[in-house]
Amino acid sequence: MGPRLVVDAALELSVVGSFAAPGYAIRRRLFDWEDPGRDALRGRTVAITGPTSGLGRAAARSLAAAGARVLLVGRSEERLRAVHDELAAVQGDDRFPVLVADMASLESVAAAVRSIREQEPRLDVLVDNAGVMPADRLQSPDGIELALATMVVGPFALLAGLLPLLRGNGGGRVISVTSGGMYTQAVDFDDLQWTSRPFSGPRAYAMAKRIQVALMREWARRLAGSGVTCNAMHPGWADTPGLAESLPGFYRLMRPLLRTPAQGADTITWLATAPEAGRSSGRLFLDRRPRPFDRVPATRLSAADRERLWEIVVALADVPDPAPD
Numbered sequence: 001m002g003p004r005l006v007v008d009a010a011l012e013l014s015v016v017g018s019f020a021a022p023g024y025a026i027r028r029r030l031f032d033w034e035d036p037g038r039d040a041l042r043g044r045t046v047a048i049t050g051p052t053s054g055l056g057r058a059a060a061r062s063l064a065a066a067g068a069r070v071l072l073v074g075r076s077e078e079r080l081r082a083v084h085d086e087l088a089a090v091q092g093d094d095r096f097p098v099l100v101a102d103m104a105s106l107e108s109v110a111a112a113v114r115s116i117r118e119q120e121p122r123l124d125v126l127v128d129n130a131g132v133m134p135a136d137r138l139q140s141p142d143g144i145e146l147a148l149a150t151m152v153v154g155p156f157a158l159l160a161g162l163l164p165l166l167r168g169n170g171g172g173r174v175i176s177v178t179s180g181g182m183y184t185q186a187v188d189f190d191d192l193q194w195t196s197r198p199f200s201g202p203r204a205y206a207m208a209k210r211i212q213v214a215l216m217r218e219w220a221r222r223l224a225g226s227g228v229t230c231n232a233m234h235p236g237w238a239d240t241p242g243l244a245e246s247l248p249g250f251y252r253l254m255r256p257l258l259r260t261p262a263q264g265a266d267t268i269t270w271l272a273t274a275p276e277a278g279r280s281s282g283r284l285f286l287d288r289r290p291r292p293f294d295r296v297p298a299t300r301l302s303a304a305d306r307e308r309l310w311e312i313v314v315a316l317a318d319v320p321d322p323a324p325d
């Protein structure tokens with residue numbers, strides 16, 4: 001291992017040093033990162049969920065700056081319009097269609113799929129970014145616990161529906177935005193929806209994120225050789241409205257050390273643009289490098305567990321199996 005990789009690995013072990021702003025700044029210098037050129041995604045189409053705030057908004061900006069047509073998929077027309085108007089003004093053209101969709105509603109996701117398939121001749125990148133940490137146990141319109149519905153079931157149905165478009169160009173990229181919080185949380189197969197124990201927002205969130213990563217690995221395995229790659233990334237800790245609202249104590253304590261949204265979102269754009277990222281599938285990234293799936297052995301999921309989760313989520317999403325084994 002070269003000296004730069006040694007520094008990177010030591011940072012990763014420190015957790016706080018890695019996840020907070022110093023981790024980003026050190027790695028950026030260490031590896032001489034460059035931003036994608038203005039034409040890196042020219043002629044390509046990217047769909048991103050949750051572009052109205054925090055990391056999603058930062059990613060939408062940099063994907064737009066890389067030349068992509070960016071489909072802005074979110075639940076508030078007003079907030080989407082504001083992002084659209086900002087991107088169109090900064091980029092000087094209008095390649096940012098707005099699509100209202102609630103990721104927690106399967107009917108809404110199905111409508112979004114229909115609309116994208118009707119209107120878009122191609123889709124090159126799908127960024128699954130929308131996320132929520134509910135304070136209480138809430139249910140989606142489909143009766144699914146809200147964290148699971150928003151970050152697992154809805155995104156699964158969205159990807160299932162858009163797969164034909166992603167396959168169409170022979171090289172689609174799927175990017176799941178997860179959280180380092182998932183390292184601490186095991187998946188309780190007997191209570192995936194928090195019906196038989198006291199609800200904890202942070203734990204429900206972390207479990208949904210762990211399931212999201214497990215499914216991304218399963219997508220990657222099932223789509224191997226198809227040209228479609230599926231990777232997850234976690235952003236470290238970034239100063240966003242979502243973090244401030246969902247973990248106020250942590251936010252106050254860590255604020256001076258948090259990454260900017262653009263720093264947290266950097267690896268999203270890198271995964272969408274870098275040629276080497278296009279050769280990777282089924283991995284979890286932080287700061288442009290693959291990272292371990294597990295840090296706590298008790299939270300590890302086996303290949304059989306991942307297949308089991310796939311079957312469960314296919315049933316919850318109420319779609320035909322999009323990639324049968």
Ligand SMILES: NC(=O)c1ccc[n+]([C@@H]2O[C@H](COP(=O)([O-])OP(=O)(O)OC[C@H]3O[C@@H](n4cnc5c(N)ncnc54)[C@H](OP(=O)(O)O)[C@@H]3O)[C@@H](O)[C@H]2O)c1
Binds near residue numbers: 056240241242
């Ligand atoms: N910030 C961090 O340090 C951090 C760390 C680890 C992981 N993450 C992950 O990064 C992603 C972005 O988080 P953030 O920190 O940028 O949070 P944020 O500021 O709260 O942004 C969340 C985005 O998700 C959208 N969203 C939430 N529920 C939705 C739904 N049902 N349907 C459609 N869109 C929905 C929100 O839309 P509205 O504008 O309509 O609310 C917003 O655009 C999330 O997946 C989060 O879990 C963040």
